[in-house]
Amino acid sequence: MQNRTIVIDPVTRIEGHAKITIDIDKSDKVKDAKIHVTQYRGFEKFCEGRMYTEMPALTARTCGICPVSHVISATKAIDEILGVTPPKAGTNIRKIVNLAQLLQSHTLNFYHLSSPDFIYGFDAPKEDRNIFKMMQTHPEMARDGINLRAFGQKIIEDLAGKRIHPTGIIPGGAAHKIDESTKEAILEQIPAMLKIAQSALEFFRDNLHKFQEEIDYLGAFPSLFMALTNKEGTLEHYDGKLCFMDSEGNILKDRIEPRDYKEFIGETVEEDSYLKSPYYKPLGYPQGMYRVGALARLNIAKTCGTPLADKELKKFKALGAGKPVLNTFYYHYARLIEMVYALEKIEELLKSDETMSANVRSTSTVSYDKGVGCSEAPRGTLFHEYHVTKDGIITAVNLIIATGNNNLAMNAGVKQVAQKFVDTKNITDGALNRVEAVIRCFDPCLSCSTHALGIVSSKIEIRDHNKKIIRVIERS
Amino acid sequence: MKKIRLGTIWLDGCSGCHMSFLDMDERLIEIAEYVDVVYSPYVDMKEFPESVDLTIVEGALSTDHDLRIIKKIRENSKLILALGDCAITGNVSAMKNLYGSEAVLQRGYFELADLNQKYPSKVVPTLLESVIPLHEAVKVDYFLPGCPTPADAIYEMLKSLIEGTEIKIHELTRFGK
Numbered sequence: 001m002q003n004r005t006i007v008i009d010p011v012t013r014i015e016g017h018a019k020i021t022i023d024i025d026k027s028d029k030v031k032d033a034k035i036h037v038t039q040y041r042g043f044e045k046f047c048e049g050r051m052y053t054e055m056p057a058l059t060a061r062t063c064g065i066c067p068v069s070h071v072i073s074a075t076k077a078i079d080e081i082l083g084v085t086p087p088k089a090g091t092n093i094r095k096i097v098n099l100a101q102l103l104q105s106h107t108l109n110f111y112h113l114s115s116p117d118f119i120y121g122f123d124a125p126k127e128d129r130n131i132f133k134m135m136q137t138h139p140e141m142a143r144d145g146i147n148l149r150a151f152g153q154k155i156i157e158d159l160a161g162k163r164i165h166p167t168g169i170i171p172g173g174a175a176h177k178i179d180e181s182t183k184e185a186i187l188e189q190i191p192a193m194l195k196i197a198q199s200a201l202e203f204f205r206d207n208l209h210k211f212q213e214e215i216d217y218l219g220a221f222p223s224l225f226m227a228l229t230n231k232e233g234t235l236e237h238y239d240g241k242l243c244f245m246d247s248e249g250n251i252l253k254d255r256i257e258p259r260d261y262k263e264f265i266g267e268t269v270e271e272d273s274y275l276k277s278p279y280y281k282p283l284g285y286p287q288g289m290y291r292v293g294a295l296a297r298l299n300i301a302k303t304c305g306t307p308l309a310d311k312e313l314k315k316f317k318a319l320g321a322g323k324p325v326l327n328t329f330y331y332h333y334a335r336l337i338e339m340v341y342a343l344e345k346i347e348e349l350l351k352s353d354e355t356m357s358a359n360v361r362s363t364s365t366v367s368y369d370k371g372v373g374c375s376e377a378p379r380g381t382l383f384h385e386y387h388v389t390k391d392g393i394i395t396a397v398n399l400i401i402a403t404g405n406n407n408l409a410m411n412a413g414v415k416q417v418a419q420k421f422v423d424t425k426n427i428t429d430g431a432l433n434r435v436e437a438v439i440r441c442f443d444p445c446l447s448c449s450t451h452a453l454g455i456v457s458s459k460i461e462i463r464d465h466n467k468k469i470i471r472v473i474e475r476s
Numbered sequence: 477m478k479k480i481r482l483g484t485i486w487l488d489g490c491s492g493c494h495m496s497f498l499d500m501d502e503r504l505i506e507i508a509e510y511v512d513v514v515y516s517p518y519v520d521m522k523e524f525p526e527s528v529d530l531t532i533v534e535g536a537l538s539t540d541h542d543l544r545i546i547k548k549i550r551e552n553s554k555l556i557l558a559l560g561d562c563a564i565t566g567n568v569s570a571m572k573n574l575y576g577s578e579a580v581l582q583r584g585y586f587e588l589a590d591l592n593q594k595y596p597s598k599v600v601p602t603l604l605e606s607v608i609p610l611h612e613a614v615k616v617d618y619f620l621p622g623c624p625t626p627a628d629a630i631y632e633m634l635k636s637l638i639e640g641t642e643i644k645i646h647e648l649t650r651f652g653k
Contacts (some may be wrong), residue, residue, distance in 0.1 A: 008522075009522065010517075010522065012517060012518075012519065012520045012521075012522070013517070013518065013519075014517070015491060015517075016491065017486075017517075019599075021599065036600060037600075038539075038541070038599075038600050038601055039488060039538060039600075039601070040580070040581070040584065040596075040603060041538075041569065041572065042571075042572035042575070042577075042580030042581075042583070042584065044580075044583050044584055044588060045572065045575050045579055045580040045583040045584070046571040046572050046574055047579065048574060048575075055525065058568065061492070061568040061623070062490060063490050063491065063492075064489075064490040064491040064492020064493065064494065064495040064496075064624055065491055065492075065495055067490075067492065080519070108498070112498070113518070125522075126520040126521065127519075127520075129519075129520050130511050130513070130516060130518055130520065132508050132518070132519070135504075135505050135508050142505070143502070143505070146501055146502055146504060146505070147501075147502075148501075149498065149501075150501040150502075153499060158543070163495075163496075163499055163627075164492045164495050164496055164624050165624070166622065167491060168545075178564045236583060252581065261617050266590035266591060267588065267589050267590050267591070268589060268590065268591035268592045268630040269585045269589045269591070269592045269593060269594055269596065269600050270592075270596065271592075271594055271596055271597060272596060272598040272599040272600060273596055273599075273600060274596050274600055276584070276585070276589060281590075284593055352479055398588055433520070
């Protein structure tokens with residue numbers, strides 16, 4: 001047999017565009033597998049020359065799924081440039097909007113994208129594995145997902161002006177205070193939404209026993225973890241400092257100021273992907289592979305700081321028996337816990353009198369020539385760094401997108417799952433679906449850094465030693 | 477009643493218009509009764525099907541791959557709807573035209589990389605020198621603007637296509653909405 005490459009193109013039910021190649025050697029063994037992100041948008045260049053005031057609105061357009069994260073990191077970077085601290089109410093409004101986005105994004109991954117695999121099984125016909133089929137066979141569950149996501153989106157709309165690319169989070173704080181009636185309307189719905197989130201958790205836990213092989217092979221390996229955390233070690237999505245933990249649970253470096261991120265994070269270029277691979281500099285590339293996002297956050301956090309989420313966090317931590325949870329499949333579990341946390345925390349913040357103050361914004365002028373903004377996006381730590389002239393013209397931009405942090409780990413996961421499930425003599429749709437599912441565990445937001453799509457179906461390309469294609473076999 | 481065969485795709489955009497599609501919320505369930513989603517990031521079909529009644533396209537064209545797929549979509553679709561400002565004008569996606577592909581690649585993969593500085597060139601598609609809107613490459617039947625297009629506008633558009641009634645797009649979208 002010759003060397004062959006299986007191409008999954010495009011990867012579906014993820015947020016963004018990518019393809020996967022699986023290399024098979026002459027002895028019919030899966031030698032390697034990789035995810036390729038296939039488009040490049042160039043924000044780091046074309047933002048040059050714009051006014052700093054444009055950056056929240058511009059960088060929101062990096063992503064329609066997590067625009068709030070970009071707006072938050074952008075405004076935090078500009079806060080630094082202005083040398084300004086938002087009033088407590090402004091900060092709390094940002095926190096609520098950030099959590100509302102976390103809620104809608106996690107809901108989207110669980111209900112709309114991933115749950116068809118849990119309901120119908122990874123080997124179900126591909127025509128059935130989607131939210132539209134769920135509307136027919138599991139209408140209550142589909143409706144729950146739609147309602148929970150809508151709840152998060154509505155909070156963003158009410159507090160920040162617009163569901164997608166909101167305009168109400170601005171340098172210095174927030175554009176307007178929260179109305180009493182808005183607050184009451186949100187609080188009123190929290191119990192029903194908590195019920196939905198908890199039933200999703202229950203459904204997931206009740207079905208876990210069916211997926212032991214996936215738990216063991218969809219990206220189960222040692223890696224470092226990175227997340228923001230605060231002084232007390234509780235879960236943090238807005239403030240806090242960076243923490244790196246190793247796979248044994250040892251803290252490698254804690255309390256890193258986000259503005260010093262470049263001392264600890266390096267980026268390397270992959271020749272076959274537009275997505276760069278960040279690594280932990282002290283360990284170098286590729287040994288410095290780390291994971292970010294819900295799994296990393298819950299491994300690093302000692303507690304969530306809210307009662308229902310903490311109850312569930314204990315069960316989650318037990319999976320690692322005192323060490324970090326290393327199974328990528330449990331990203332789903334971690335996201336479900338964060339959904340409960342987000343609802344509890346939104347309620348807590350809304351009930352605080354400080355949040356309801358009319359003093360929501362501080363003002364200033366350009367005071368520093370550089371600012372770094374950092375926050376936890378749904379899928380991990382996000383960095384925006386801007387340099388400006390004294391007139392506020394942007395001269396340089398660097399972005400490290402949450403999903404990019406997971407690039408090395410996504411590749412490690414794709415390789416592991418392909419080596420376990422892909423029988424090179426009998427390539428099944430279910431096996432290839434599992435290869436895609438490991439990507440879904442990470443919930444990558446490729447829209448952020450890139451995009452593209454393919455028109456070809458999955459196919460096998462046979463290449464010669466110069467990698468030139470000599471034959472293509474289409475998979476029906 | 478025969479269901480409408482619907483395709484959705486996003487090219488060079490931010491997926492915000494696809495999110496707005498989901499922002500129809502419970503109306504999605506109503507729409508799903510009248511359409512079969514035969515190709516979309518939300519379903520697992522890998523190949524663009526032969527005959528599609530309507531394809532909703534988000535995003536501008538920025539790679540050689542985008543150009544190939546939009547031509548295939550045109551051949552296989554009765555109607556194409558350009559969804560959102562990137563598909564219609566290039567919008568933020570086309571801002572890289574101010575500098576050109578070479579300069580944006582130089583920035584990302586040389587100036588802002590610590591290791592292995594090089595242009596990604598294997599497996600990935602090639603960037604076009606200019607990002608262009610859909611109608612520069614193919615005939616477009618409907619334009620539904622917005623950044624993103626409001627969910628209400630997407631709903632009214634789909635409803636009128638299902639019911640076969642005329643749609644007044646200018647009443648559904650406004651600049652900045």
